[in-house]
Amino acid sequence: MASVAGTAFSVSARPSRRSLQVFNGLSVVKSVSFANQRKSIPSLRSHPATSRFRAKxxxxxxxxxxxxxxxxxxxxxxxxxxxxxxxxxxxxxxxxxxxxxxxxxxxxxxxxxxxxxxxxxxxxxxxxxxxxxxxxx
Structure with a gap:
């Protein structure tokens, strides 16, 4: 399971049984669907210059x-x-x-x-x- 969490939203990616495929005895994910807990995910605006900080x-x-x-x-x-x-x-x-x-x-x-x-x-x-x-x- 992979998940992304933020202040305003949470998204989880869980493979369903239909999206798993067995290859040489290993389960391999063919596809992943995303379901969010809200109707829409707010856009995350990052700094165009990939800023990590807000300037002092x-x-x-x-x-x-x-x-x-x-x-x-x-x-x-x-x-x-x-x-x-x-x-x-x-x-x-x-x-x-x-x-x-x-x-x-x-x-x-x-x-x-x-x-x-x-x-x-x-x-x-x-x-x-x-x-x-x-x-x-």
Missing amino acids: PETLEKVCKIVKKQLALPESATVAGHSKFADLGADSLDTVEVVMGLEEAFGITVEEDSAQSIVTVQDAADLIEDLVCAKSS
Whole structure:
């Protein structure tokens, strides 16, 4: 039996007798059906950059300041975790420059695949948190 459990749902995979096949004396699973305890399974949104952590508030604050500076936004501009780079007026080149500024400020290196999946300021902060934690380990 294999099972996946989360806060909001639980899914179990149990082979039925019909899905088992005997091969050289061993029972082999031909197929597995999944039954959930709810009518629908909520989507699990993982960080596009496969983040394991939610960024610390101080990391997010520092990222917001760097983004504001790199994009030359006025002091009155609001930059928060939910802010999308596109909504802040950043094109792909601007985003690359922001990532370079973040790399310099935090002393990390962001892989191209990870950088391309950054959509919001929170995504960037979460990725930085991951990389800083990995670097210190």
